[in-house]
Amino acid sequence: MAWASWTTTGIYPGAGGVRTEEAGVISGNLTVHTTWTGAEAQVAVQYSGSSDWFTLAGSPVECVSEPESRDLHQAVVEALREGGGSGVPAHWATHAA
Numbered sequence: 001m002a003w004a005s006w007t008t009t010g011i012y013p014g015a016g017g018v019r020t021e022e023a024g025v026i027s028g029n030l031t032v033h034t035t036w037t038g039a040e041a042q043v044a045v046q047y048s049g050s051s052d053w054f055t056l057a058g059s060p061v062e063c064v065s066e067p068e069s070r071d072l073h074q075a076v077v078e079a080l081r082e083g084g085g086s087g088v089p090a091h092w093a094t095h096a097a
Contacts, residue, residue: 002038004066006073007031009048014083018045020054025085032056032077036069043076043088058088 009031017027029048034041043059046052056076063069072092079086087093 002066003036004069005033005035006070007033008073008077011045011077011080013080013086016084016086018080018083019057019085019087020045021057021059022054026054027083030080032073032080034069034073034076036063036066039064041069041072043072045080056087058093061088061092 011030011032013027013030017025018030019025026045030045031048032043032045033053034043039062040060041063043056043061044053045056046054061072063072075089075092079089
């Protein structure tokens, strides 16, 4: 079974923060982690340095390839930097698993 993962640290969301399933909207110094399992990508965020991970709203997302899941990770990082209560960007959310 194929899998891959990406982590980006030091993300400071724009105004409105980031939407999570477990904790609602969070903001501050965040780490984003995407895990691709061969069929879907799971995206989680945490306060940098914390041990608690929160599922990003709209995750998991159907992803059929490693490059597609890498593109998803980058799109999430960019959306989070924009803020506005971001979750998985709308284009990707339509692929939700």
